[in-house]
Amino acid sequence: MFNNRVQKLRNDFPKLGIDAAIIMNFENQFYFSGLKAITYSRPIVLGMDQRETYLVIPSLEEEHAKDKTAIENLYVYHETKLASVEGESYLDYFVKLIAHFPQHCHVGVEYSSCPVILRNILADNGFTLVNVDRHIAEMRFTKDDEELKLIREAGRLVSLALKNSLENAKEGITEIELDQFGNTALFQEVARKHPNSTLDFFAMSPSGVKRTNMPHVFSNTRKLEKNDIVIHSRQVGFNGYRAECERTFFLGEPTKDQRNIFSIAVKAQAEALKQIKIGMLASEVNEIARQIIADAGLEKYMNHRTGHGIGIGLHEEPSLRFDNQLVLEKGMVFCVEPGIYVPGVGGFRHSDTVILTEDGTELITEYPWGIEELLF
Secondary structure (H helix, E strand, C coil), X not given: CHHHHHHHHHHCHHHHCCCEEEECCHHHHHHHHCCCCCCCCCCCEEEEECCCEXXXXXXXXXXXXXXXXXXXXXXXXXXXXXXXXXXXXXXXXXXXHHCCCCCCCEEEECCCCCCHXXXXXXHXXXXXXXXXXXXXXXXXXXXXXXXXXXXXXXXXXXXXXXXXXXXXXXXXXXXXXXXXXXXXXXXXXHHXXXXXXXXXXXXXXXXXXXXXCCCCCCCCCCECCCCCEEEEEEEEEECCEEEEEEXXXXXXXXCHHHHHHHHHHHHHHHHXXXXXXXXXXXXXXXXXXXXXXXXXXXXXXXXXXXXEECCCCCCEEEEECCCCCCECCCCCEEEECCXXXXXXXXXXXXXXXXXXXXXXXXXXXXXXXXXXXXXX
C-alpha cells in the first residue's frame, strides 16, 4: 500500500515539474511510509527521488522504522555520547540525503511544513523548490479500500465509545469522568477484538451554556449540573485512520429556546447528510445546512464550516465550506457537523462520519439524533 503511494507520487513527478521530494508533514510521512512516531521533537525527514526512498531518523526510532517501513536507506542520528560523533545533527544527514538527488534539480516540498532551515539548505545546494502541498492533499482526498476498511471500524469504535459515555451521564460527575466511560469501553473492545493494533483518540465534553459555546475545548473537572447542555465529541483513530461522532444532550429539561435551536441544528445536519453525494460541489453541501440555519434567523451564530474531511488527520481536506468549489468524488470521507452557538443559550452540534459511494452516502457512525433520546 505505502510503496504504491510512493510510486504514484513518482509517476506524477513530470506533471509537477520535480525530480525528487522531501516530505516533512508527519501525516504525509505516515501516508507514504507507514511510520507514525509518538512525538516529533526529534525531526524525521522522508525523501524520495525517481528510484530510492530515504529516511533521516533519530536512533530511538530506528527499529520502529525498520518494523513499519520497507525503506532501506536510513540515516540514523544519535544523541548519546557513545554513538554520536562531534557536531552530529539531523541536518548533517539531511545534506547526505539530498546529495543523492540530481544536481540543481527541482525538489518538491510542502511549503506549509518544511522548516526554513531545510529550505535554505536546499537552496544553498542549488535546488529549486516546488510546492507540492496541494498535490499530496489531493492524493489523500479519496480513500482506497484498505483505508475505508479501517475508517469503517473506527466509526464502529467511536460510536461504541460515545454510547457508553452518554448512557452514563448524570449530575455530579465531571466532564472528564463522563469521557472515561467511553474510553474504558473503547480500550476493552480494541484489546478484545484487535490484538497488536494501534489506537488514538480524543474526547471532549464541554458542558453548560458558556462552555458549549466554545466549540473546541478540553474536558475539565467542571461537574455536570441539573439542566446542563453538553456537547460530547469523540474521534477514534484505528491503525492510523479516524472517524468522528458527536451529540448534544441535556441533563434534565432544556428550555424552549434550547429545544428550538436544537431542532434547527439537527435538521441542518440531517439534510446535509441526506443530500451529500458524488458530483456535488463541497460548497453546495455547506449551503444546504447554512440555508436552514439562516431561514431560522440563526446564521450569525454559525462560526464554522458544515464539515471537513477525515482520515489520517483529525481535520483534513477537503472541507465542506462556502467557498470550496471542489466536486465530490467516490471514496471521500466527511464529518458533517453544522453548529449553532448562541450566547446565553448554549452550543448545538451533532457530527457523523460518512463515506461517499456510488450508491450514495454510507453513514458509519450511529447514535440517536432526537432530543427525547438525548435527555438524561
